[in-house]
Amino acid sequence: MAGKSGREGKPTINDVARLSGVSKKTVSRVINRSPLLNQTTREKVEAVIAELGYVPNPQARQLALRRNFSLGMIYDNPNAQMVLNFQEGVLDAIRGTEFALVIHPVDRHDPGLFDQIRKFIEQQRFYGVMVLPPLSENDAFFALLDELGCNYVRMGSAELDDPAHLVQSNDRQAVRGAVEYLIAQGHKRIGLVEGPEGFRSAHERREGWREAVTAHGLPADISLTARGNYTFETGKEAGISLLGLPHPPTAIFASNDVMAAGVVHVARERGLDVPGDLSVVGFDDTAIAATIWPPLTTVRWPIRTMARSAALKLIHPETAGKEQSLFPTEFVPRASVSPPKN
């Protein structure tokens, strides 16, 4: 280790300046890679920096710059895997930079949510925040962020905002494709386990299902649908409801993977073979999809890529509007679908 020149604690810019015989400002220029610097000076200072193990204090730097190099991630999402994938994507974007990621889960049913968020945003003074669905679908929430002068990017299942503030998929189209796959297999009664009210993704995915079945002259009546709230338990309940029909569907599209897993679970409990007696399709392609038996046919949401892009839009606001904003999903056929028996 390098010997410390001065007192206790980490070396500061002053130590570097003194030891290399230049001014603070010159050291600052070295740190910030200013182009107008004598090569000799630069090397001299860099040598001292290396010897001292000097690292600029980000607090001081951020105070002087009047900006805070941290990105906030705000979510209220029942899907753990999605949250974690998003985190990974953000970290992909900020790796090697001076940015940090601060996560902030919230409860969207908390009546004090807006007050709490206001306090949080005012305190943390983020460079920008990323907001996941379903909170990302709440326009009032972004009015608040605007008022607080906080830059943001929303993640959504449809066109919720302008490209500078949005990373989105097209869930309607994706689901339509998935349901058409079921139709192509010969299914005529296709059930829907839809997501919770108030979720834009739930709405888009339901419409995708509806568009597909009606376009092919198949029934889209309400008796073929059941609502869950994106959890395994409610997926089971929905499955019980649909499989208990006098004339149950031969295939079910569930609005996300864990609900699809719930449906599969219920089918097996009842001694039904999946996919023999019932084909099931999910949405998300989170870890559970490949994990359950049979492996789940689903739609992959490029969460990590979207998250990475969201972070980059915050870090480079000047080009945010021009960067990719719509991200294609991918249909992932697995063993949970086959032609109907009869």
Next chain:
Amino acid sequence: MAGKSGREGKPTINDVARLSGVSKKTVSRVINRSPLLNQTTREKVEAVIAELGYVPNPQARQLALRRNFSLGMIYDNPNAQMVLNFQEGVLDAIRGTEFALVIHPVDRHDPGLFDQIRKFIEQQRFYGVMVLPPLSENDAFFALLDELGCNYVRMGSAELDDPAHLVQSNDRQAVRGAVEYLIAQGHKRIGLVEGPEGFRSAHERREGWREAVTAHGLPADISLTARGNYTFETGKEAGISLLGLPHPPTAIFASNDVMAAGVVHVARERGLDVPGDLSVVGFDDTAIAATIWPPLTTVRWPIRTMARSAALKLIHPETAGKEQSLFPTEFVPRASVSPPKN
């Protein structure tokens, strides 16, 4: 500039001081709840603070205090659910405080890991960091943190450190109990899917299995064991290996839930009934355990509670050594276990 209260940007302590006719220091005393303050003065200043919507700038505060109110969470863990549970626990602890959580996933196989961590720690200057297994088991890693003057708490499956720097479970005991449950059901050949080499948890859990079977005079030979790396895929591979034995086990303990899920998956692929033909026990009680079919008997690790405690130990180092350090696991019997057929 000294004159305006209505300038761009947020109000500062100076604005508050000027408008309430006191000095900065007095405002600072109000903010920090100094006890030696005239009640009238306090109320006057508080009124101005409320009116202005003033929020202290944490950067400036942290610079002056020479501390950074953020906690780091460092992990390299294949188990997403566990990571997320841990995050939730930390957030439980820091909710309503000025602390923030910064997450930092790493790759333990990266040869440059230590250099990268050194840089990260030097830059972020955390109040303290929490480290998850398996990185938490690497003593050299903590020697580095010590050298950097960074406080830490390790999460582990055994007594890795003194109580001030540790939250731990007793995995050996927990697994021993779980395997004894299998024995009580009548199983005589109990297989083990162990975790990856170099994981203390893998070691402890294997020893728990070994202690249980040998204590009851049952075979603990190596042919009944297979190694995975805590992922679903390797769980499947281990299952293929154990079920392919000429005389396969009637029950398998897998060192975590996702590997157990892999074993169940393979059993079903082979047309075996779980638990009829094969009983399976996992470890962790992450979401997957209740999600697969049949629901998995497992051991619940109180991750969230441990995480909360870890954060509190960092925030209050003075009492860290006296706080709870050992956290009890809980056996969770579900449908994946029954007595053997023959």
Next chain:
DNA sequence: TTGTAAGCGTTATCAC
């Protein structure tokens, strides 16, 4: 190309 002086918004010291 480099240095000087004046902040950034807070807290600590030490008077009054």
Next chain:
DNA sequence: GTGATAACGCTTACAA
């Protein structure tokens, strides 16, 4: 009790 004044470690004018 309260208030000048000097830190804290860095950056941005503006000079030189």
